[in-house]
Amino acid sequence: MAPSLSSRVRIIGHGIDLVPVERMYRLILDHGDHFLARAFSPQEIADCRAQRREAERFASRFAAKEAVFKALGTGMTNGITLLDVAVESLPSGRPTLIVRARAAEIAAAQGITQWHVSLTDTDAYSMASVIACGPD
Numbered sequence: 001m002a003p004s005l006s007s008r009v010r011i012i013g014h015g016i017d018l019v020p021v022e023r024m025y026r027l028i029l030d031h032g033d034h035f036l037a038r039a040f041s042p043q044e045i046a047d048c049r050a051q052r053r054e055a056e057r058f059a060s061r062f063a064a065k066e067a068v069f070k071a072l073g074t075g076m077t078n079g080i081t082l083l084d085v086a087v088e089s090l091p092s093g094r095p096t097l098i099v100r101a102r103a104a105e106i107a108a109a110q111g112i113t114q115w116h117v118s119l120t121d122t123d124a125y126s127m128a129s130v131i132a133c134g135p136d
């Protein structure tokens with residue numbers, strides 16, 4: 001069956017980011033909870049801490065935040081903070097994005113209604129790709 005026209009979306013923005021895991025490991029070691037609370041939601045912190053290799057988990061979520069700022073085309077300007085974006089994982093493990101506060105306002109002004117995120121990592125790097133979509 002052909003998809004209905006109402007389900008069509010257009011891509012409004014795309015962003016990627018790559019974070020060295022060692023850099024995240026150092027930030028956590030040097031600045032601990034203070035850094036984590038400035039960059040990650042309580043849910044993200046709990047999720048990452050509950051998993052093995054937490055530095056990779058934090059690094060991929062940090063990359064997702066930066067990727068959102070690139071997809072918006074703003075970078076981290078205009079009052080946007082790292083806490084405006086959070087990654088939540090579905091029971092299947094699939095990550096989803098929560099975009100709130102100033103980032104959500106800017107996204108709404110651009111017509112963005114959907115976010116797609118994909119994360120990956122190796123021992124050395126964590127990476128995120130984010131696509132922002134809106135109605136066609």
Ligand SMILES: CC(C)(COP(=O)(O)OP(=O)(O)OC[C@H]1O[C@@H](n2cnc3c(N)ncnc32)[C@H](O)[C@@H]1OP(=O)(O)O)[C@@H](O)C(=O)NCCC(=O)NCCS
Pocket residue numbers: 017018066067069070071072073074075076077
């Ligand atoms: C763009 C941003 C989101 C990421 O920059 P970055 O991580 O320093 O740099 P990256 O190497 O990942 O990305 C650089 C690329 O971003 C792209 N970029 C720059 N400004 C952009 C914007 N407004 N929108 C989309 N993409 C942008 C450019 O293509 C640039 O590459 P180029 O210089 O070769 O053209 C930056 O605006 C930012 O706000 N960084 C915040 C960093 C931070 O707070 N770190 C805290 C550590 S505790």
